[in-house]
Amino acid sequence: MTTTQRHLQERIEARIRDNLVGLVDSKQWNIYRGRFVNAVEAHARELVGVPCLTTNAGTSAIELALRAHGIGPGDDVVIPSSTFVATVQAVLLTGARPVLCDVDDATYNPEPEHVAAALTPASRAVLFVHTFGNPSGAARVAAFCAGRDLILLEDAAQAFGGRIGGRPVGTLGSGAAFSFNSSKPMSCGDGGMFATGDLEVHRRAKAIRHAGLREVPDGRFLAHEIGGKSLMTEFQAAVLEPQMDLFDELSRVRTGAAMSLREALPEVSPHARLQRVDDDAVSAWQRVAITLDTPARAEETLARHPWLERFYAAALVDEPVVARHAVFTDDVAHRCRDLWGRLIGVTLWPFQDFGDVVAKALEAKGSHV
Structure with a gap:
């Protein structure tokens, strides 16, 4: 291990220990207004450039992206054939149908011609996977989708911090999902995040993420959407926060x-x-x-x-x-x-x-x- 990596790792590990000990001692484990969850989302917004919502896993973030765009039964979603099975599972969980497309043999990512060959009359969205963190081809597919009135969503599970044409990964389409699983560039064991620059999509996703709840004028939270519970915990965020900061x-x-x-x-x-x-x-x-x-x-x-x-x-x-x-x-x-x-x-x-x-x-x- 290089001296630079060792010193950086020691700094991060020390902050993780302090965060977790302080969190246990505080008994403030509130997942609704958590200090560390809020810090992670704020750091992520600075790095990605659009509002971010933490989730319990990357797969949940993909499902959230799809549901927030109204994708469900009767819809087809084009997915590259080079990805992990979790991408397909997220589509199936919404009731939509995954349609696999071919990928480029050198980048392992789809190009517009691969997406075009997989389209069906029911196609509503394309999930572009940044394979192994590589965003090559994403801008070309984004332009293709815009010309075909297709929703482009990014499976950026492996690609936090990637860029294409000067733009951060996660800002090329209408929404993006990131993962903080144990094999990803930043990890809290498991965890994820949904990012979108569309404020209405963000509003829907925030509700779906937590029992469909939205605040009403009198201050109560009432269920306006069909939603579950896919929130990141304070313990996950306490591990992730120093990594996000550094x-x-x-x-x-x-x-x-x-x-x-x-x-x-x-x-x-x-x-x-x-x-x-x-x-x-x-x-x-x-x-x-x-x-x-x-x-x-x-x-x-x-x-x-x-x-x-x-x-x-x-x-x-x-x-x-x-x-x-x-x-x-x-x-x-x-x-x-x-x-x-x-x-x-x-x-x-x-x-x-x-x-x-x-x-x-x-x-x-x-x-x-």
């Missing part, structure tokens, strides 16, 4: 590790190719990924370098719930399985010793399969 420093450390890995990873095999990041894109570097030319070559590389990993247990189309409920063509299924089979790399876990994984990658340079 996010710029965390991001610089993460980016430095990612750049070192991007120099070293192509050397593990002459057939390795880095995930492409567009010139106008800034990745959040949740993961550093490569593809091999064949699934068999990927298996050989994983066997030779066990510190590398596959990111998901199965190709998305082979998840049983997706096979039963999502819509996709045979060609999309074939391409999905092929990319999953060739895609490997490194997750930059929060609080991980980035120097350790960079050292492993540097040791592997030249040991070609």
Whole structure:
């Protein structure tokens, strides 16, 4: 671990301990007007640039984004075939139907032509996933959606802090979902956030997030929407708040590790190719990924370098719930399985010793399969 990362981690961990001890001692665990929840939402608004609502998980934030836009039974939502199953689950939880589209082989993100090929008469929204923190292609898909009167929502679970064309991830469409799960750039074990610049959507989402409640003129809160309980707790927020406050420093450390890995990873095999990041894109570097030319070559590389990993247990189309409920063509299924089979790399876990994984990658340079 570099001196810079160690000092930063020590500062954050000390603040987390102070926050949690103080919170336990205070007995002020109110999830409705929590000090730490409010602080996290304020920090996030400064970083993202639009109002933010914390949630108990990233999946809940995606579902909240969909529900706040009135998406439900009878609607189709286009989703890239390169994502984790939770994106599909969020759509299914609303009663809408997920329709999978193909993705670019180099960025792992959809382009407008991929979205266009997946549209149906019932299509109302597109969920753009910033795969591994990479926003490449998002602006092009946003322009396509605007021209087709489609709602663009961002699954930015892996991409807090990413930028495209100078704009923060989370501001390209009508709403965005972030995750603070254990594998994300910032983590409080689990947690999420919904962001939107549309004040009416924000108002609806805030109600749906907490039993459908809205304040009425006499000061009472009455249920105006069908809503559940997907609030972030004060304990989650107490862990997240120091990370949010020091996010710029965390991001610089993460980016430095990612750049070192991007120099070293192509050397593990002459057939390795880095995930492409567009010139106008800034990745959040949740993961550093490569593809091999064949699934068999990927298996050989994983066997030779066990510190590398596959990111998901199965190709998305082979998840049983997706096979039963999502819509996709045979060609999309074939391409999905092929990319999953060739895609490997490194997750930059929060609080991980980035120097350790960079050292492993540097040791592997030249040991070609």
